[in-house]
Structures are given as structure tokens and as C-alpha cells.
Amino acid sequence: MSESMKAIVVERLGPPDVMELQHVPVPQPGPGEVRLKVEAVGINFADVLAVAGEYLTRTRLPYTPGMEFAGTVDALGEGVTGVQVGQRVASLGGRGGLAEYAVSPAAALIPVPENLTAAQAAAFPVSYFTAYHGLKTLGHGQPGEWVLVQAAAGALGTASIQLAKALGMNVIAMASTEEKLQIARDLGADVTLLQDDPERVQKVRDAAGGRGVPLILEVVGGRRFQESLDMAANRGRIIVIGNASREQANLRPVELMKRNLTVTGLWLTSLMSDQEATREAAQALTPLVASGQVTPQVGPTYALEGSARAFQDILDRKTTGKVIIEPGR
Ligand code: NDP
Numbered sequence: 001m002s003e004s005m006k007a008i009v010v011e012r013l014g015p016p017d018v019m020e021l022q023h024v025p026v027p028q029p030g031p032g033e034v035r036l037k038v039e040a041v042g043i044n045f046a047d048v049l050a051v052a053g054e055y056l057t058r059t060r061l062p063y064t065p066g067m068e069f070a071g072t073v074d075a076l077g078e079g080v081t082g083v084q085v086g087q088r089v090a091s092l093g094g095r096g097g098l099a100e101y102a103v104s105p106a107a108a109l110i111p112v113p114e115n116l117t118a119a120q121a122a123a124f125p126v127s128y129f130t131a132y133h134g135l136k137t138l139g140h141g142q143p144g145e146w147v148l149v150q151a152a153a154g155a156l157g158t159a160s161i162q163l164a165k166a167l168g169m170n171v172i173a174m175a176s177t178e179e180k181l182q183i184a185r186d187l188g189a190d191v192t193l194l195q196d197d198p199e200r201v202q203k204v205r206d207a208a209g210g211r212g213v214p215l216i217l218e219v220v221g222g223r224r225f226q227e228s229l230d231m232a233a234n235r236g237r238i239i240v241i242g243n244a245s246r247e248q249a250n251l252r253p254v255e256l257m258k259r260n261l262t263v264t265g266l267w268l269t270s271l272m273s274d275q276e277a278t279r280e281a282a283q284a285l286t287p288l289v290a291s292g293q294v295t296p297q298v299g300p301t302y303a304l305e306g307s308a309r310a311f312q313d314i315l316d317r318k319t320t321g322k323v324i325i326e327p328g329r
Helices: 045-052 118-122 125-137 155-166 178-186 200-207 223-231 253-258 275-290 304-315
Strands: 004-010 019-025 033-043 068-076 088-092 101-105 109-111 146-149 170-175 191-194 213-218 232-240 262-265 298-303 322-326
Touching: 004 304, 019 304, 033 088, 033 118, 033 125, 033 304, 045 304, 068 101, 068 118, 088 118, 088 125, 118 298, 118 322, 125 155, 125 213, 125 275, 146 155, 155 170, 155 178, 155 275, 170 178, 170 200, 178 191, 191 200, 200 223, 213 223, 223 232, 223 253, 298 304, 304 322
Parallel strands: 146 170, 146 213, 170 191, 213 232, 232 262, 298 322
Antiparallel strands: 004 019, 033 068, 033 101, 033 322, 068 088, 088 109
16 A cells, blocks of 8 residues: 555645645554545535634644545554454544545444445434434424424535434424525425525514424524524524524523523534433434435535535535545545
């Protein structure tokens, strides 16, 4: 095997074009780690924020983005058991996915069901685990209940719609274009609304039986956060998952009193250390994926050389489903 490989390297923070294609040494797996030949990398909004230096944690430079990827195990580090070279796996919490080879803790590997392609496997972990935790672990969603899904045609949005429907919930989907709303309808959304519909607050409240929505997956933030409060039902639960608008939101705690609202933050990275919650989510998700009841929605795919374009397209709201980069292409 060649000792060097192609990888995306970020040496300074900024817009997507700070990402450079370089030749770097192939990484060696340390104790408890495995190396993967990377076939597909799922790109999340978090990756775009990390390159810009706007993520929840500080971005340490230089680095290779890519925390969610799928491929074939190629080498085992010391002490790794229960994983074989040649096995198809996905990694949630590995590092440096935007490269021909990447290393992942063995504990972060997820076996890939036979019915999934590498791209589908790379589209799965972040969006579906987050959707599950938003709908169930923290959202306590019940069959027959209404849930509002924002950015509904995106990676998390499509996962949330499919999962909510599989759990017997009713979905109101919001997105910025008619084409995106059609994607939401095709996945089973019961009511769809343009994000800029001037009567959106009243329409959302009406759709959920006139009383507002009991559960909201809030990913846009900024001034939209106030609207989410206005759309919520009495005792509504608002799960704060993202801030795609990158705007400041103002929360006056007394606003929550009016309708006895609960606002809960959700960050998958910190929830993953909750082993019971992770096990419960995996137990619920595995049969749904294996049976095809939920299917990860693969969006546009790019070669490694197209990484900056892929990141820019996410920022420009041009993408639907999960953006995938294929380093071997
Ligand atoms: P998406 O595929 O959903 O892409 C982002 C979408 O956000 C866009 O397509 C767009 O949809 C919407 N959006 C709304 N306002 C803006 C704006 N001003 N600029 C850009 N996009 C905007 O990405 P992800 O599925 O990766 O993430 C969706 C959200 O969920 C993000 O906020 C992300 O940070 C969050 N997230 C959080 C996690 C956690 O652990 N807390 C885990 C996973 C995701 P539209 O055009 O329809 O408005």
C-alpha cells in the first residue's frame, strides 16, 4: 500500500475554500482504534461550522474534517477485538474522514446492514441518532402527537420525518422551497408549509388542531426561535438542536411561563456518552433501517476534490438529504 494518500486539510479557519487537497501520510491506528478505507463521508452542518470556527467546540488546526464515514476495515490497532479486516462499517465519532484512509475508535463503529450502500451508511448515524433523541429521549414524543420539523428536506429533517412517521406521530414540515416541501411530503409529512409563509405561525397552530404543536425540533434559531415559542402548544416541548441561521436568538424566560413551555438542548456528541440512551436509540433504529422502514436519504455526492463546493452548497441551502463525499471516486 502507498504510504501517502489524498486528504482535505484545513490550516486556517474560514469559508469552505480554506479546505485544501493535499498528500499526507496514511494514518496508523493506535491502541483500540481501527483504520478504514473510506468509501463515503456524510457531511453535516456541524462540519461547515467547524471549518468556519463557529462550532460548539474549538477547532484545532491543522485538521482533516469528517466525523461520520463508512468504508471497509483495513487495519486493526493494538487490543482491538470483535472487528475483522474487510468488514463493512460506519464510524460515528472517528476523525479525518475526508481522506482515502481514516482512523476511528473501535468503540465508535457501527456495523453496516447488508441492505445499505456505503453512502447510505455514511448518511445514517448523526441524523438518525439525533432525530431519535429529539423525538423520543428528550422530546418524549407519543404516537398520534404532532411534531414540527424545520429544514425538513435536509439531512436531519428527512431523518426526523421518517422516524416520526415510523413512531406513529403526525408531522408538520417546514422548508424554504416548494421542491423541498415535495420531498417532505414524499417521506410522509402530513402538513407542509413554506418557511416564509406570512401566516406560518397561525397555520402551524391550526394544523395541530388549533392548539399549537406539542413538540418542535428547532434547528434554525435566531428570530425563528421566537416563532417556535409562538407555535408551541400549552406545555409544549421545544428541543433546541441547531442554529442554522447563525443569528442570535433572544429568550426572555418569562415567555416560557405563558404556556408552560419546556426548552431542552440536544447535542449528540455529549449524549453519546450516555450509554443507556445510545443503546435505546440503537435498539429502536436498527430494525427500522434493516427492514427498510426508514432509508437514509443520500443527497448530492461529490469527489474529494469537490469538498469545498459541497460545503458551500450546504451553506447556500442548495442541498437536500445528506451530502456525501466519496474519497475513492
Ligand atoms: P441540513 O442538511 O439540514 O442543511 C441545513 C439546512 O438548514 C438548509 O438546507 C436549510 O434548509 C436550513 N436553513 C435554515 N436557515 C438557514 C440559513 N440561514 N442558512 C443555511 N441553512 C439554513 O443540515 P444538517 O442536517 O446537518 O443539520 C440541520 C441542523 O441540525 C443544523 O442546525 C445542525 O447544526 C443541526 N444538527 C445538530 C445536531 C446536534 O447534535 N445538536 C446533530 C445534527 C444536526 P431550508 O432551505 O429548507 O431552510
